[in-house]
Amino acid sequence: MRLHEIHHRSKTQVNVKHLMFVLHLLTIVPVLHPEVSQEYPVYPVVAAPGSNITLSCFFPRSETDLLFNLIVVWVHGDDMVHSYYKATDNMEEQSPAYKGRSQLSPDQLAVGNASLRLTGVRASDHGMYTCDVANEQGRSKKQIFLAVAAAYREPELAIQTTCDSIILTFLSTLGFPQPTVLWRTKTGSDITNRSNTTMVLKEGGKHYEVVSEMVLKQSDPHNWTVTFEMRLELLNQTFSRSVSLRPLPDCCGTSVEPRNRLFLLTGLLPLPRVCSKTRLLQGRF
Ligand SMILES: *[C@@H]1O[C@H](CO)[C@@H](O)[C@H](O)[C@H]1NC(C)=O
Ligand SMILES: *[C@@H]1O[C@H](CO)[C@@H](O)[C@H](O)[C@H]1NC(C)=O
Ligand SMILES: *[C@@H]1O[C@H](CO)[C@@H](O)[C@H](O)[C@H]1NC(C)=O
Ligand SMILES: *[C@@H]1O[C@H](CO)[C@@H](O)[C@H](O)[C@H]1NC(C)=O
Ligand SMILES: *[C@@H]1O[C@H](CO)[C@@H](O)[C@H](O)[C@H]1NC(C)=O
Ligand SMILES: *[C@@H]1O[C@H](CO)[C@@H](O)[C@H](O)[C@H]1NC(C)=O
Numbered sequence: 001m002r003l004h005e006i007h008h009r010s011k012t013q014v015n016v017k018h019l020m021f022v023l024h025l026l027t028i029v030p031v032l033h034p035e036v037s038q039e040y041p042v043y044p045v046v047a048a049p050g051s052n053i054t055l056s057c058f059f060p061r062s063e064t065d066l067l068f069n070l071i072v073v074w075v076h077g078d079d080m081v082h083s084y085y086k087a088t089d090n091m092e093e094q095s096p097a098y099k100g101r102s103q104l105s106p107d108q109l110a111v112g113n114a115s116l117r118l119t120g121v122r123a124s125d126h127g128m129y130t131c132d133v134a135n136e137q138g139r140s141k142k143q144i145f146l147a148v149a150a151a152y153r154e155p156e157l158a159i160q161t162t163c164d165s166i167i168l169t170f171l172s173t174l175g176f177p178q179p180t181v182l183w184r185t186k187t188g189s190d191i192t193n194r195s196n197t198t199m200v201l202k203e204g205g206k207h208y209e210v211v212s213e214m215v216l217k218q219s220d221p222h223n224w225t226v227t228f229e230m231r232l233e234l235l236n237q238t239f240s241r242s243v244s245l246r247p248l249p250d251c252c253g254t255s256v257e258p259r260n261r262l263f264l265l266t267g268l269l270p271l272p273r274v275c276s277k278t279r280l281l282q283g284r285f
Contacts, residue, residue: 046235047121048150049176050206054117055144057131061112064136071134072104072114076127076146082116084109097124123148123177123205149234150176150207155241166216168243170228173202173209179232181212186225216245 047053055074067087074081079095082102089104103117114133118125126148133140152175160167172179183195197212216224225244231237 044145044147046147046149047118047125048206049121049123049148050203051121052117052119053121053146054115055129055131055146057114057116057133057142057144059112059114059133059135059140060137061135062137066136067106067110069136070109072109073132074102074114074116074129075132076125076129081118081129084114097122118146121146121148147234148176149232150174151235151237152179152210152230152232152239155210155228155230155239157241157243159245164218166218166224166245167213168216168226168228169211169213170230170241171209171211172230172239174207175210175232175237176207177232177234178208179210179230179237181210182229182231183212183214184227184229186227191226 045053045055057072057074070084070087072082072084074083076095076098079097080093081095081098082104083090083093084104087106091099094102098118101119103119104114105117108115114131116129116131125146127146129144129146131142131144152172155170155172158169158171160169178199181192181195181197182190183192185191191214195212195214197210199208199210201207202209210230212228212230214226214228216226224246225242227240227242229241230239
């Protein structure tokens with residue numbers, strides 16, 4: 001799902017038991033005004049796994065409002081993230097998923113700021129949050145979409161040559177979640193299923209290391225131009241790298257040499273000429 005496609009999604013389902021509890025409290029709030037709803041637009045917030053984030057929520061108040069009559073409920077799907085009433089945090093109904101990770105600031109609540117601080121962001125925190133506030137001014141709701149994502153680093157290209165093939169390997173790290181990977185020929189045909197891509201979670205689930213390998217046969221020089229594409233839809237991040245290789249004559253011995261490894265950052269052009277005893281290549285990106 002793209003961030004920009006997140007508009008008005010269905011209202012977050014509030015734990016029924018909890019909602020009844022909130023409504024019960026509402027009836028004892030001295031002056032009950034009609035519901036003030038502020039559900040649109042939905043602001044997307046991006047946080048990397050393991051990071052800390054503050055989800056903003058402000059509510060109307062008057063100088064004379066008592067903190068004691070304020071109720072704040074933060075929910076994510078069916079999970080109760082944090083609730084506050086009678087001037088204190090109510091952790092009893094908090095989902096275990098958020099235990100010890102959520103925080104409201106009492107000083108800020110007193111001035112109309114019910115922003116939630118969430119520490120140690122996890123992949124499962126991804127999704128829509130609702131900040132539901134009731135006070136002497138009435139009730140207000142705000143929705144915030146928290147996208148748990150991290151941008152990938154520029155892919156690095158490594159080229160290995162053997163006597164009969166060229167192996168292109170792209171490496172990209174520090175991103176989250178998994179990107180889509182696509183390989184194309186010069187003419188645009190999808191040859192992704194001839195590649196070998198591995199995506200491994202690193203640092204206890206904080207990010208992926210993506211390694212994608214394509215083997216080109218030396219005997220098939222007409223398709224030595226290939227394009228590697230990597231896309232992280234959530235952040236609209238796209239890398240597209242074309243690699244053109246062409247053999248140069250008279251550098252081909254007959255013996256089989258060990259693989260010749262070259263590490264290059266993409267974007268460096270032109271690729272320096274490489275002459276192993278068996279192959280000489282020139283590449284362009
Ligand atoms: C997140 O907050 C916690 C507690 O406030 C702190 O110990 C930790 O260093 C913070 N982490 C990051 C990535 O800032
Ligand atoms: C609202 O409260 C949060 C902490 O709960 C704080 O980080 C933020 O700066 C406050 N915003 C304003 C505008 O005061
Ligand atoms: C790759 O995909 C094409 C069509 O999408 C299919 O015809 C071909 O058999 C697949 N090759 C492999 C090795 O999976
Ligand atoms: C893909 O790469 C992994 C790790 O290098 C290897 O074990 C596996 O056999 C490869 N698969 C294919 C289809 O090449
Ligand atoms: C090379 O081209 C042939 C046909 O033109 C195609 O079937 C093959 O998949 C291509 N291989 C690569 C690595 O592009
Ligand atoms: C995604 O990125 C491309 C190029 O970086 C940009 O042209 C396009 O407007 C972006 N789309 C959205 C919806 O942000």
